Amino acid sequence: MNITSNIKREKIVQELSPKTFSKIGVYWVIALSIVCLIGLFAYIRQLNKGLVVTNMGDYVSWGIYISNFVFFVAISLVGSLITAIFRLANIEWSKPLTRIAEIIAVSAIFLASLIIIVDMGRPERLLNLALHPRLQSPIMWDVVVIGTYLIISVLLLYFPMIPDLKLLSKANTAVRRTWPQGIYKFLSSFWTGSSEQRKNNGHSITILSILIIPVAFCIHTVTSWLFATTYRPGWDSTNFGAYFVSGAFLVGAGGVVIAMYVIRRAYQLEHYITEAHFDRMGKAVVLLCFLYLYFNINEYLVPAFKMKKPEEAHLTQLFAGSFAPMFWFAVIVGMLVPILILINKWGRSPGWAFAASIMVVIGAWFKRYLIVTPTLLHPLLPMRDVPERFKHYFPSWEEWAIAMGSLAGAMLIITLFVRFFPIIPIQETITGHDEEEEKLI
Amino acid sequence: MKNKSENTRRSFLAKGLAAAFLASACNTKSNPFQPEDSVEPSGEKVRLLSVDGEIIEVDKAFLKPVPELPKISNESERIGIPDKKLVMVIDLSRCKNLKKCQEACNHMHHVHPGQSWIKVYGMKDADHTAPYWQPTTCMHCDEPPCVKVCPVDATFKRQDGAVLIDSDRCIGCRFCMAACPYSTRVFNWEEPLIPLEIAKQEYHCETSVPQKKGTVGKCDFCPDMVRQGELPHCVSACPNGVFFFGDMYEDSVTNGAETFRFTELIRDKAGYRLMEDLGTKPSVYYLPPVNRNFPYETGLKNEPDPTEASNHH
Numbered sequence: 001m002n003i004t005s006n007i008k009r010e011k012i013v014q015e016l017s018p019k020t021f022s023k024i025g026v027y028w029v030i031a032l033s034i035v036c037l038i039g040l041f042a043y044i045r046q047l048n049k050g051l052v053v054t055n056m057g058d059y060v061s062w063g064i065y066i067s068n069f070v071f072f073v074a075i076s077l078v079g080s081l082i083t084a085i086f087r088l089a090n091i092e093w094s095k096p097l098t099r100i101a102e103i104i105a106v107s108a109i110f111l112a113s114l115i116i117i118v119d120m121g122r123p124e125r126l127l128n129l130a131l132h133p134r135l136q137s138p139i140m141w142d143v144v145v146i147g148t149y150l151i152i153s154v155l156l157l158y159f160p161m162i163p164d165l166k167l168l169s170k171a172n173t174a175v176r177r178t179w180p181q182g183i184y185k186f187l188s189s190f191w192t193g194s195s196e197q198r199k200n201n202g203h204s205i206t207i208l209s210i211l212i213i214p215v216a217f218c219i220h221t222v223t224s225w226l227f228a229t230t231y232r233p234g235w236d237s238t239n240f241g242a243y244f245v246s247g248a249f250l251v252g253a254g255g256v257v258i259a260m261y262v263i264r265r266a267y268q269l270e271h272y273i274t275e276a277h278f279d280r281m282g283k284a285v286v287l288l289c290f291l292y293l294y295f296n297i298n299e300y301l302v303p304a305f306k307m308k309k310p311e312e313a314h315l316t317q318l319f320a321g322s323f324a325p326m327f328w329f330a331v332i333v334g335m336l337v338p339i340l341i342l343i344n345k346w347g348r349s350p351g352w353a354f355a356a357s358i359m360v361v362i363g364a365w366f367k368r369y370l371i372v373t374p375t376l377l378h379p380l381l382p383m384r385d386v387p388e389r390f391k392h393y394f395p396s397w398e399e400w401a402i403a404m405g406s407l408a409g410a411m412l413i414i415t416l417f418v419r420f421f422p423i424i425p426i427q428e429t430i431t432g433h434d435e436e437e438e439k440l441i
Numbered sequence: 442m443k444n445k446s447e448n449t450r451r452s453f454l455a456k457g458l459a460a461a462f463l464a465s466a467c468n469t470k471s472n473p474f475q476p477e478d479s480v481e482p483s484g485e486k487v488r489l490l491s492v493d494g495e496i497i498e499v500d501k502a503f504l505k506p507v508p509e510l511p512k513i514s515n516e517s518e519r520i521g522i523p524d525k526k527l528v529m530v531i532d533l534s535r536c537k538n539l540k541k542c543q544e545a546c547n548h549m550h551h552v553h554p555g556q557s558w559i560k561v562y563g564m565k566d567a568d569h570t571a572p573y574w575q576p577t578t579c580m581h582c583d584e585p586p587c588v589k590v591c592p593v594d595a596t597f598k599r600q601d602g603a604v605l606i607d608s609d610r611c612i613g614c615r616f617c618m619a620a621c622p623y624s625t626r627v628f629n630w631e632e633p634l635i636p637l638e639i640a641k642q643e644y645h646c647e648t649s650v651p652q653k654k655g656t657v658g659k660c661d662f663c664p665d666m667v668r669q670g671e672l673p674h675c676v677s678a679c680p681n682g683v684f685f686f687g688d689m690y691e692d693s694v695t696n697g698a699e700t701f702r703f704t705e706l707i708r709d710k711a712g713y714r715l716m717e718d719l720g721t722k723p724s725v726y727y728l729p730p731v732n733r734n735f736p737y738e739t740g741l742k743n744e745p746d747p748t749e750a751s752n753h754h
């Protein structure tokens with residue numbers, strides 16, 4: 001290795017090492033922590049009083065917790081898209097994005113597991129799932145695949161990061177000595193960087209990348225089956241698995257663009273996350289928008305053509321009734337406008353792509369709400385002999401606080417990760433540069 | 442409102458502790474905490490272990506016999522009553538929305554106020570068809586969607602056909618509520634309002650008492666009554682004999698006053714089940730609302746909001 005490349009190397013390490021936050025970063029962390037704490041407070045209230053603090057009832061027995069859960073599971077799918085699918089397809093340009101995608105996946109699936117416990121009437125009986133499991137229940141399938149996905153995702157985050165951790169732990173002049181160094185050391189203590197280790201690590205990553213794809217499809221397909229295995233209008237659909245998976249890829253890709261934009265700005269990573277990345281991710285988002293739109297048309301237009309009696313009330317309420325504003329918001333702001341923006345070259349510039357992706361993600365959150373709640377308001381037998389408040393649903397402040405707290409929690413995990421770990425793979429970038437140089441020579 | 446109920450619960454607790462030695466789990470309707478002044482102390486003392494673990498002395502005359510408690514183990518409750526296949530027939534031509542069934546059921550199972558296991562629907566199938574009253578219990582399906590989805594076997598199907606809930610095991614995921622097409626399940630969103638002495642009892646799947654916070658509840662076909670050779674509470678409470686209950690293997694159903702051969706009754710009166718097309722195979726059959734004993738309108742008296750009743754399909 002010659003001197004110039006050594007200098008370059010130093011520069012890369014320095015630029016990509018985790019940095020302390022600016023003032024905004026600190027405020028951001030404080031704000032997120034406060035939202036989390038409010039959520040925690042609301043949850044303690046719920047633990048004391050029971051689920052009565054929510055506005056759920058015997059008809060709307062699943063509310064914002066479950067739609068939030070679906071949202072988290074959906075967004076976590078992106079880890080497999082970018083890390084695994086792109087990696088296996090040998091797509092080079094996505095390399096700097098893999099870790100962003102993976103940490104989104106890990107934090108989202110972790111929060112999904114938490115939020116599902118929040119929804120339980122008897123969280124202290126969680127172990128019953130292990131003590132008296134019944135394998136024919138889709139919930140059991142969900143527990144199994146989400147657990148598996150969480151583990152694989154953590155490994156897929158960790159394995160490619162080991163060389164980087166080693167790099168950082170070696171009190172490099174470029175890196176200021178901070179407490180995380182102990183963690184870097186611990187996590188990479190066994191890493192010598194021998195060619196055999198590198199080979200093994202590469203193998204493991206490939207195997208995990210292959211494994212995670214079916215598991216990723218499973219987590220969201222099974223989550224869709226929590227609904228599709230029932231008889232209710234709006235859920236009783238064979239389209240649900242594909243509909244959920246496509247929507248999940250969309251919101252996940254949108255999430256990655258948002259994270260890319262923020263991290264790039266905060267850490268001045270313009271050299272590493274380039275305009276070309278936004279251009280390509282923008283194309284991916286637009287493609288996924290079309291795909292999701294296609295499944296939406298299938299999901300709503302076919303039953304609307306027939307207007308079967310049980311579906312009728314449900315669909316009319318979505319298209320023209322009390323849920324219509326939210327429904328059309330999710331369609332227009334969540335899909336159509338992002339398509340119109342991102343389909344243009346100018347629309348895939350960082351700023352526009354960022355804006356479009358925010359629309360995608362917000363639209364997607366409301367979309368999950370629309371999938372869960374309206375259906376429950378249209379049972380097969382009319383609503384009857386229940387307290388009046390059970391006949392409609394709007395989340396209580398505790399529900400909002402917990403849902404927002406969980407969203408803040410996911411963002412907090414991502415933020416802290418970015419603070420203490422290299423968000424762009426350092427070693428891979430260096431190797432990439434070296435290879436490029438070799439090619440030039 | 443909430444505060445008030447908490448207060449009453451607290452004072453309940455205080456009273457309950459004071460009278461703990463008397464509070465043998467009993468089912469009498471009178472207030473068990475009221476010392477019966479008709480009882481003369483006999484002077485003969487008995488030593489008892491209080492619920493708090495203290496040894497206390499009580500006059501023998503104050504002791505009441507503990508009413509019969511189901512002594513069936515959870516395992517046999519999960520298996521069911523041998524050689525029976527429970528069945529119910531609801532005769533829609535006799536119903537006038539009196540809701541006595543509902544009252545009795547809620548009372549005997551200590552269902553939380555506002556919720557009901559039996560619902561009486563004012564039904565109207567199409568624009569020009571006649572409205573009628575339709576009570577629904579749990580359908581105790583032979584292919585129960587709720588049992589299929591329960592992750593912990595807290596809802597289960599027994600040999601005698603009953604679908605029961607083990608509230609000591611339910612994790613409160615509410616998947617069964619989403620799965621049930623008949624919307625028969627209710628959830629204990631808060632600590633159910635139950636007299637302390639009942640709440641202290643051990644839960645039994647066959648009595649479904651006491652209901653517990655964070656778990657589901659629903660009609661259980663009253664297998665505890667069946668074991669005692671009696672009819673479910675709704676059946677005996679209905680003055681119009683709407684509900685018939687019986688055993689398919691014996692091929693007979695009765696409402697207490699009249700007894701029919703189940704197969705003949707269903708054949709002659711063209712009995713049917715709700716949502717047959719879903720393949721859930723309910724154990725509850727309906728006789729169509731023809732030649733009705735009461736005009737639909739008589740039932741409107743019992744409606745909180747009479748306009749609402751005929752509004753839906």
Ligand code: SF4
Pocket residue numbers: 590591592593594595596606610611612613614615616617618656657
């Ligand atoms: S709420 Fe209880 S009974 Fe119903 S599916 Fe969940 S664990 Fe089973």
